[in-house]
Amino acid sequence: MLADRKLGGLLYGLKLALGAAIGYEIFVYLGPAYELAGSVIISAIIVSGLLNLLTMFSYCELAGIVPKEGGEYTYARTAFGDIVGFTTGCIRWLSSVIGGALAAGTFTLIFLELALPSFYQFGVQLPTEIVYPLIAVAIIWSLGRSSIRGSKRLGLLILGSVLIFFAIYALSGFWYLQREPTAPPQVLPTFSGMPRFLLAIAFVLQLFIGMRATVARVPQMKDPEKNAPRTFILATLVLLIVYCAVVYVGVTVVPPNGFFLKAAADKIFPLVNGIPMAGVIIAVIGMIVCLSGISSALMVQSSILSGMSRDGFLPKIVSSTSQSGTHRLAIIISSLSMVMFSVVPTMAAYLAVAAVLLNIMVFMIVNLSVISLRIKKPHRYRPFKAPFYPFSPISGIVVSLGLFASVLWIKETSFIDIPIFGGLMGMVFLSYYLRKIGLNRLKVATGGITLGFGGFTILLSYLIHASSEWPFGTLVPRPFTVFALAFAGVLSIIAGILNVNTRMRKNWLSHPSPSRKHLSHLTIVTGILICLLSPLSLLISSELLSIVILGIVGPSNLIFGVLLLEK
Amino acid sequence: MRPKQVFMLIIGAVQSAVSILGAILIGLLLLDPFALQIRFILDSLFLPILCSLIIFCFFSAISGLFLIHGAIDVL
Numbered sequence: 001m002l003a004d005r006k007l008g009g010l011l012y013g014l015k016l017a018l019g020a021a022i023g024y025e026i027f028v029y030l031g032p033a034y035e036l037a038g039s040v041i042i043s044a045i046i047v048s049g050l051l052n053l054l055t056m057f058s059y060c061e062l063a064g065i066v067p068k069e070g071g072e073y074t075y076a077r078t079a080f081g082d083i084v085g086f087t088t089g090c091i092r093w094l095s096s097v098i099g100g101a102l103a104a105g106t107f108t109l110i111f112l113e114l115a116l117p118s119f120y121q122f123g124v125q126l127p128t129e130i131v132y133p134l135i136a137v138a139i140i141w142s143l144g145r146s147s148i149r150g151s152k153r154l155g156l157l158i159l160g161s162v163l164i165f166f167a168i169y170a171l172s173g174f175w176y177l178q179r180e181p182t183a184p185p186q187v188l189p190t191f192s193g194m195p196r197f198l199l200a201i202a203f204v205l206q207l208f209i210g211m212r213a214t215v216a217r218v219p220q221m222k223d224p225e226k227n228a229p230r231t232f233i234l235a236t237l238v239l240l241i242v243y244c245a246v247v248y249v250g251v252t253v254v255p256p257n258g259f260f261l262k263a264a265a266d267k268i269f270p271l272v273n274g275i276p277m278a279g280v281i282i283a284v285i286g287m288i289v290c291l292s293g294i295s296s297a298l299m300v301q302s303s304i305l306s307g308m309s310r311d312g313f314l315p316k317i318v319s320s321t322s323q324s325g326t327h328r329l330a331i332i333i334s335s336l337s338m339v340m341f342s343v344v345p346t347m348a349a350y351l352a353v354a355a356v357l358l359n360i361m362v363f364m365i366v367n368l369s370v371i372s373l374r375i376k377k378p379h380r381y382r383p384f385k386a387p388f389y390p391f392s393p394i395s396g397i398v399v400s401l402g403l404f405a406s407v408l409w410i411k412e413t414s415f416i417d418i419p420i421f422g423g424l425m426g427m428v429f430l431s432y433y434l435r436k437i438g439l440n441r442l443k444v445a446t447g448g449i450t451l452g453f454g455g456f457t458i459l460l461s462y463l464i465h466a467s468s469e470w471p472f473g474t475l476v477p478r479p480f481t482v483f484a485l486a487f488a489g490v491l492s493i494i495a496g497i498l499n500v501n502t503r504m505r506k507n508w509l510s511h512p513s514p515s516r517k518h519l520s521h522l523t524i525v526t527g528i529l530i531c532l533l534s535p536l537s538l539l540i541s542s543e544l545l546s547i548v549i550l551g552i553v554g555p556s557n558l559i560f561g562v563l564l565l566e567k
Numbered sequence: 568m569r570p571k572q573v574f575m576l577i578i579g580a581v582q583s584a585v586s587i588l589g590a591i592l593i594g595l596l597l598l599d600p601f602a603l604q605i606r607f608i609l610d611s612l613f614l615p616i617l618c619s620l621i622i623f624c625f626f627s628a629i630s631g632l633f634l635i636h637g638a639i640d641v642l
Contacts, residue, residue: 443633450582450630453623488585488627495582495630498575499637 009222013214013231014238019159020213021239024103024293025206027110027286028352030247031259036410037200039185039251040193042244044200045207049240052208055363055396056232057386058370059215064224064383065373070307071215071300072362077311079369079376083432086313088365090428093304095358097334098351100297101341104136105348107290110283111135136342140294140335158292162285166242169265173249176268185251198406202356205403208239209359213296224383294338301334302327313435356407364400367393447499454492461485572638579634586628590621 034041062075070077072092077085112135189197211232221227250264257263266279306327309319322328341351370386370393386392464470465482 443637446626446630446633449623449626453627484589488589491578491582491585492627492630494578495627495634498578499630499633 010227010230010234013221013227014234015156015159016214017211017231017235018163018238019156019292020296021208021211021235022159022162022289023210023296024099024106024286024290025210026261026289027106027259028102029203029206029356030261031257032352033200033203034247034251034260035256036203037189037193037196038256040187040189040197041200041204041251042185042187042247043189044197045204045243045247046240048201048205049208049236049243051201051396051399052205052211053232053236054392055366056211056215056236057229058367058393058396059212060224060228060232060384061370061382061386062366062373063215065377065380068307069303069310071212071303072366073304073307075369076365079372082311082313084365085311086308086432087425087428088362089304089308089313090431091358091365092362093301093334094424095355095362096297096300096304097337098341098355098358100140100294100301100334100338101136102348102351102355103290103293103297104139104338104342105351107139107287107294108135108342110286110290114280114283137339139291140338140342158288162289163242165281165285166246169261169268170242170245170249172268173246173253173264177249177252182252185248195406195410198402199410202360202403202407204243206356206359207243208236209363210293210296211235213300225385228384229387297338298331298334301337302330305330305333313432353407357404360400360404360407364397364404367396367400443499447496447501449496450492450499451496454489454494454496457485457489457492459489461489575634575638579631579636579638582631582634583628584631586624586631590624590628593621593624 030041033044037044066074066078068074070089073085073089076088214231221231246261249268250260253264253267254260262279262282265282305314306319308314309316309330318329318333319327320329371390373380374389461482464478464485470478
C-alpha cells in the first residue's frame with residue numbers, strides 16, 4: 001500500500017505545496033486582477049490565501065478518509081454518490097483541461113512576444129494565426145509524450161529559481177522605492193469597489209489553488225495530523241509574503257496593465273542592479289512555469305480519468321497503465337482535449353473566466369463533502385481533521401458562493417460562459433445517463449433513430465428529384481443533392497437495421513429494465529422530430545408528397561418507439 | 568473475421584464518415600453569407616430545418632460508430 005510508505009515530513013510537504021501552487025496562474029490572472037481592482041489586489045491576495053487555506057484543511061481531511069486515486073471526484077462520490085461524483089469529476093477534469101490549455105496558450109504568447117522581434121529583424125514575417133496553434137499543440141504533444149514515459153519533472157529546480165527570482169525582484173523593488181519615493185498605494189477596498197474586489201479575489205485565488213495537488217500525498221506524510229496543517233499554513237504564509245511583496249512593488253511602480261510585473265521589472269532592474277534584460281528573465285520564468293503547469297494538468301487529468309474508469313464510468317482501458325506505470329490512454333485523451341481548447345488564441349479570455357468558475361464550484365463541493373461525511377460517517381478514522389469545524393467548511397462555501405456570484409455579475413465574458421457552461425453540464429448529465437442506460441440499449445435506440453432518418457432521407461431525395469423548384473440555385477447542385485441524400489438514406493437504413501437486429505437486443509429484451517422506457521422515449525421523440533421536419537416538403541414539392549412524409553415516416557418511427565416500449 | 572462483421576465494419580465506417588461530412592456541409596451552408604440570403608428567402612423555417620438535420624447527422628454518426636464497435640467487439 002502506498003499509504004503505508006511514509007515519504008517525508010514538513011519540508012517534503014512544503015516543497016510539494018509550493019511547487020504545485022507556483023504556476024502559470026501568476027501570468028494569467030494577476031494582470032487582469034490588477035486592471036479590475038487596482039492596488040486593492042494586495043488585500044485580495046491576503047483574503048484568497050486565507051480562503052484557500054480553509055479549503056485545504058477540508059481537502060486534507062478528505063484525503064485521509066479516501067486515500068484513493070481520483071482526487072475531488074473520489075471525495076464527492078464517497079460523500080454524495082455516483083451522480084455528484086461523476087459531475088464533480090467532469091468539472092474538475094474540465095477545469096484542469098482549461099488550465100492546461102491556458103498554460104499552453106500563455107507559453108505560446110510569451111514565446112511569440114520574445115521571438116517575433118528577432119524574426120522581424122531578419123525580415124521573416126510569421127503568420128501568428130498559424131504559428132500560435134502549432135506551438136501550443138507541439139508543447140502539449142511533447143509534454144504528453146514525456147508524461148507517458150513517466151519522466152521526472154524538474155519541480156524543485158523550477159520552484160527554487162522562481163522563488164529566488166521573486167526574492168530578488170521584491171528586494172530590488174523596495175530598494176528602488178527608497179531611491180524614487182512614491183506615494184503608497186491604496187490597499188483597503190472601498191464599499192463601492194466591493195464587487196470588483198470580490199472578482200479580484202476570485203482571480204487571485206487561482207494563484208494558490210494549485211496547492212490541492214499536494215493533498216493526495218497527505219496520507220503518505222510522516223505524522224500527517226501535525227505535518228499536514230503546518231505544511232499548508234507555512235506554504236500559504238510563504239506564498240502570501242512572496243505574492244504581496246512582488247505585487248506591492250509592481251502596483252507602486254506601474255499603472256494597471258495586463259503584464260505589469262514585466263513592465264515594473266523593466267523599470268526597476270536597470271536602475272537598481274544594472275540588469276537590462278529583467279523583462280526577458282520574467283518571460284523565461286513564465287514559460288518554464290507554464291510548462292510545469294501543463295505537466296501537472298496532465299497528471300491531474302489522468303488521475304481523474306483513471307479513477308472514473310476504475311468505478312465503471314469510463315471504459316476500463318482508460319485506466320490501463322503503460323510499462324512506466326503511467327495511464328497512457330488517459331494522458332492521450334487529456335492531451336487531445338487540451339489541444340482542442342488551446343488552438344484558438346481568442347478563446348483565452350473566456351477560458352480564464354470559465355476556469356475560475358469551475359474551480360470555485362469544485363471548492364464548494366469539497367467543503368460540502370467534508371460536512372456530509374462528518375454527518376454520514378462520524379466514527380470513521382480520520383488521520384487529519386479540519387480545524388474549526390464546522391466554521392471552516394461553511395465559511396469556505398459562503399465565500400465561494402459570493403465569489404461565484406461576483407464573477408457572473410461583473411465579468412462580461414461570463415455572459416458567453418453561462419450558455420457554454422450550461423451546455424457542458426448538459427453533456428455531463430447526458431453522458432452519465434447514457435452510461436447508466438448501457439451500450440446495448442443505446443445501440444437499439446440509435447438504430448431506431450437511424451432507421452427512421454434513413455427512410456425520411458430517401459423520401460426527401462425523391463421529393464427533390466420530382467419537384468419543379470429548387471431554392472438553392474447553383475449554390476448546391478440538385479443532382480448531387482438527390483444522389484447524396486439517397487445514398488445517405490440507404491446507408492442509414494442498413495445501419496439502423498444492423499444496430500437494432502443484434503443478439504444484444506435479444507439479451508436486452510429478455511432482461512427488461514426500467515430504463516428501456518426512457519430509451520423508447522428517445523425513439524418516439526425522433527419520430528416527433530421527423531413529423532416536425534416534414535414542412536420542408538411543403539417548400540419544395542406538392543402537398544401529396546408532404547402528406548406521405550407526415551403519414552408514413554414520422555409515425556412509423558413513433559410506432560417503432562412504442563413497440564420497443566411495449567416488448 | 569466473418570463476412571457479417573466486415574459488412575458491419577464497412578457500413579459503420581461509411582455511415583460515420585458520410586454523417587460527419589453531412590454535418591460539416593450543413594454547418595458550412597449555415598455559415599455561408601450566400602446561404603444567409605437564402606435563409607431570408609425561405610423565411611425562418613430554413614434555420615431550424617438545417618439545425619435538425621445536423622442533429623440527425625449526429626445520431627447517424629453515433630449509429631455508425633456503434634456498428635464499428637459491434638464489429639470489433641465480436642472479434
